[in-house]
Structures are given as C-alpha cells and as structure tokens.
Amino acid sequence: MLDLREGFLTTRLDVLLNWARSNSLMPMPMGLACCAIEMMAFAGPKYDVARFGSEAMRFSPRQADLMIVAGWCTYKMAHAIRRVWDQMPDPKWCIAMGACASTGGMHRCYGVVQGVDNFLPVDVYIPGCPPRPEAVLHALMDIQEKIRNEYSVALDYAKGEPRPPAPPVRPHVLSPEGDEPVAREVLHRPLKSI
Amino acid sequence: MAENERPKTHEALKFYFTPVDPPRGDELNPHAKATTYVPEVVEALKERFGDVIEEVELYAGEHTVRVRADKIVEVCRFLKEEQGFNYLADLGGIDRFTDEGRFEVFYNLVSIERRKRIRLKVRVEEDNPVVPSVTSVYRAANWNERECYDMFGIRFEGHPDLRRMYMPEDFEYHPLRKEFPLLGIPGSLPLPPQTPGGPLTYDPFARAHGHVPPPGFEEPPAEDEEVSEH
Incomplete structure (x- = not known):
C-alpha cells in the first residue's frame, strides 16, 4: 500500500498541492448587502484579485472552494447559505466579510443572525463597514497562508515530527519600536499542536 | 462651419427641471407645499360620507382623514374614481400601544394629474384587528398589506393571498408590535x-x-x- 506518512514524496506533494490550491482559489461570492459592492471592487481591475489567482468567481457552489459571505445575513437566508456551503466540495474555506457577517454589526435585531460563525466554520473575519478592497485582499492572503500550512497529502501528522511552518507569503509586520518582527502568534493562530 | 471652429453646444446638454410646487405661504410651516393641502377633497369626502369621517387633522400643511374601518374600501374607491387619486404611494401599520384603537393603518394616496396628496387612516382594536382589504381598488396594496399583516398581525379581509412577507411562514410573532x-x-x-x-x-x-x-x-x-x- 502506498505510504502516506510524512516523507520526502508526500511533503513535496503537499507543497505542490498547497501551492496550486492557494494560488487558484475560486471564490463563491455570497454577496448579501453593501459589502458585495466592495467585493466587486476587489475583483475588478483596480485592486485586481487576479494577481492572487482568485479572479474566477464561481456562482455555482460545485465549482467554488472559498465562500465570501459579504453582508448581513437574515435567519431566512442562513438556511440557503448553509445549503450552498454544504454543496461546495472539500477542501473549502470561508471568509466573513464586514462587521455584519462577523458579528451582526449594527443590525442587532430579531431578523439578523449575529455572526455567520453561528452556522458556518469561518476561517478569516474582516472588520470594517464595509471593509476596503485591500482588507479583502489581506483576508485572501491570510487564507493562502493557511492553505500553505495545511496537510494535504501527508497523513502522518499524528506520529511524525511537527512540521516547520511554511514561509510567510508576505513580509512580517514590523513592530512600531523597530525592526523586531511581531510574534507569529499575534499574526495568525499557530497550527494545532501535533 | 470653418475648419477649426468648434461645434455648438450639444443638444443633450439641455437641462430639464422637475417643476416644484411653490410654497403655500403657511406662516407656521414655511416648508409646507400646496400638494398636501387639500381642503376641497376633504369637503367632498365629508359631503359624501358624513359621519364615516371620524377626524380630519391638518398638521404641517398635510391633511389626514381618519375614517371608519369598515368603509375604507368605499372611501378609496370614491377618491380613486371621482377625485382622481389613482396612485397608492404607501400603506402600512402603526402600533399606538394604547388601550383603545391600538392599531392604525395609513394609506398615502396621490393624484398624479392634480398633483395632490392625501393621507387616510383607520383604527382597529387589539382583540380583533381586521381591516377590509383595498386590493380591489388599488392592486398595489397587495404586498403592503402582506407586510402589514406580517409585522403587526392586522388581518386584511378580502386579500387574495394574505401570507407573511418577510418572516418565515411558521414564525409565531409579529415583530413590529411594541411588546416584541x-x-x-x-x-x-x-x-x-x-x-x-x-x-x-x-x-x-x-x-x-x-x-x-x-x-x-x-x-x-x-x-x-x-x-x-x-
């Protein structure tokens, strides 16, 4: 049987696969409100998400692997969103774009879900009302970094040595004091201890 | 035209202004427009319906006529067919949260030819909030009445399809009521x-x-x- 533990072949395959996945994300634009306008700007020529390989917005869940929930979500719409999410093939990721999708935002009332993370496994939250397209690009880069740190082929995560994290996809944020980089843990959640 | 002469200003650059009603000269409210001041229509209503008209209110140059709930269809039909109020701009509910006459339904009517507006109101009690539907007169009332039913629980008799507008079908409450x-x-x-x-x-x-x-x-x-x- 093929050995899928962490070895040269599997880790190299992982790198290759994660590279391919992270640079060809196909977003499912779940545009629900005004954040969708910023999402269009993010896909448009000025901010140009094509630089990150995610310009192919897919309106069919079967062809998408990144859901961007942009805007406030009502209880009625939540069922439709979850249904679309369940139809997306694995592996898939989710961005909650804007204050409303993340927490309910200013819509603190009976009809609006107070954060889509009550029914979706959200990977990245974007603050802002609405967020700038740059913020959405930042979230996409976060998703890319997350994908590059994932195990795709190697199944030996339970027994092998912990893998060193993948090199960052962008320069580390520098602390205001000087050249000392901000700790990695501040920037993103480290991998589950293995 | 000489060779280097620029063409005259293009036709499309003409501007057309929407005519606006002149101010009515109301000393209390300088912004009051003649559009909403319709004493002749109120007189016609009083003459035709008598004590069906419960109250006539003039506030900020706007006429509001409160009529008995069971005659609202006749009043609307009269205003539409004989007074020319052929456009139902808005319809909705109000929860006054009082012991008597708790719910109010308002009807904003517009006469496009005469450029006049009038507001009708009816009051219903909390125990039996039923208002005759005006969908037979104004078809535009259909969704507004559904919304009003959804939000306040006011039932409209004779409505062709009285379902909830926004909330799910099996929702048990009416969210714009004050106690919600x-x-x-x-x-x-x-x-x-x-x-x-x-x-x-x-x-x-x-x-x-x-x-x-x-x-x-x-x-x-x-x-x-x-x-x-x-």
Whole structure:
C-alpha cells in the first residue's frame, strides 16, 4: 500500500498541492448587502484579485472552494447559505466579510443572525463597514497562508515530527519600536499542536 | 462651419427641471407645499360620507382623514374614481400601544394629474384587528398589506393571498408590535444544522455557547487518538 506518512514524496506533494490550491482559489461570492459592492471592487481591475489567482468567481457552489459571505445575513437566508456551503466540495474555506457577517454589526435585531460563525466554520473575519478592497485582499492572503500550512497529502501528522511552518507569503509586520518582527502568534493562530 | 471652429453646444446638454410646487405661504410651516393641502377633497369626502369621517387633522400643511374601518374600501374607491387619486404611494401599520384603537393603518394616496396628496387612516382594536382589504381598488396594496399583516398581525379581509412577507411562514410573532423584544425571542427562528444532516440549531448564539460548526473536511485527529495504519 502506498505510504502516506510524512516523507520526502508526500511533503513535496503537499507543497505542490498547497501551492496550486492557494494560488487558484475560486471564490463563491455570497454577496448579501453593501459589502458585495466592495467585493466587486476587489475583483475588478483596480485592486485586481487576479494577481492572487482568485479572479474566477464561481456562482455555482460545485465549482467554488472559498465562500465570501459579504453582508448581513437574515435567519431566512442562513438556511440557503448553509445549503450552498454544504454543496461546495472539500477542501473549502470561508471568509466573513464586514462587521455584519462577523458579528451582526449594527443590525442587532430579531431578523439578523449575529455572526455567520453561528452556522458556518469561518476561517478569516474582516472588520470594517464595509471593509476596503485591500482588507479583502489581506483576508485572501491570510487564507493562502493557511492553505500553505495545511496537510494535504501527508497523513502522518499524528506520529511524525511537527512540521516547520511554511514561509510567510508576505513580509512580517514590523513592530512600531523597530525592526523586531511581531510574534507569529499575534499574526495568525499557530497550527494545532501535533 | 470653418475648419477649426468648434461645434455648438450639444443638444443633450439641455437641462430639464422637475417643476416644484411653490410654497403655500403657511406662516407656521414655511416648508409646507400646496400638494398636501387639500381642503376641497376633504369637503367632498365629508359631503359624501358624513359621519364615516371620524377626524380630519391638518398638521404641517398635510391633511389626514381618519375614517371608519369598515368603509375604507368605499372611501378609496370614491377618491380613486371621482377625485382622481389613482396612485397608492404607501400603506402600512402603526402600533399606538394604547388601550383603545391600538392599531392604525395609513394609506398615502396621490393624484398624479392634480398633483395632490392625501393621507387616510383607520383604527382597529387589539382583540380583533381586521381591516377590509383595498386590493380591489388599488392592486398595489397587495404586498403592503402582506407586510402589514406580517409585522403587526392586522388581518386584511378580502386579500387574495394574505401570507407573511418577510418572516418565515411558521414564525409565531409579529415583530413590529411594541411588546416584541428587539433581539427577538430565542428559539423562535431556527438556524441551519451545524452538520449537513443534523438537527436545526435553536440557539441564536450557538458559537458563543461553544457549539462550533465543524469544518467540512476531516480535522487531524488529536494526539491521544488512534490512527489506523496504512
């Protein structure tokens, strides 16, 4: 049987696969409100998400692997969103774009879900009302970094040595004091201890 | 035209202004327009319907006529067919939260030819909030009445399809009533299942209470978990 533990072949395959996945994300634009306008700007020529390989917005869940929930979500719409999410093939990721999708935002009332993370496994939250397209690009880069740190082929995560994290996809944020980089843990959640 | 001469200003650059009513000269309200001041229509209504007209209010240069609820269709038909108010601009409910005549339904009517506006109101009691539907006169009232029914629970007799407009069909409350809490009633609106085949989630703050929806793919097993050998 093929050995899928962490070895040269599997880790190299992982790198290759994660590279391919992270640079060809196909977003499912779940545009629900005004954040969708910023999402269009993010896909448009000025901010140009094509630089990150995610310009192919897919309106069919079967062809998408990144859901961007942009805007406030009502209880009625939540069922439709979850249904679309369940139809997306694995592996898939989710961005909650804007204050409303993340927490309910200013819509603190009976009809609006107070954060889509009550029914979706959200990977990245974007603050802002609405967020700038740059913020959405930042979230996409976060998703890319997350994908590059994932195990795709190697199944030996339970027994092998912990893998060193993948090199960052962008320069580390520098602390205001000087050249000392901000700790990695501040920037993103480290991998589950293995 | 000489060779280097520029063409005259293009036709399309003409501007057309929408005519605006001149101010009516009301000393109390300098912004009052003649549009909403319709004493002749109020007189015609009084003459035709008599004591069906319960109250006539003039506030800020706007006429509001309150009529008896059971005659609202006749009043609307009269205004539409004989006074030319052929456009129902808005219809909605008001919860006055009083003991008597708690709910009000208002009708904003516009006469496009005469450029006049009038507002009608009817009052209904809390125990039996039933108003005759004006969909037979104004077809535009259909969705407005559905919305009013959804939000206030006022039933419209003779409405062709009185369903809820916004809230789910099985929702039990009417959210714009004053006694309804702003954040809703926990458990009245279900969230989707946390897993594809799972039961509905009745906790509106599932995440805060530790119910985290699992990601679709299989998560790496924990350290102490047995992993089958390949």
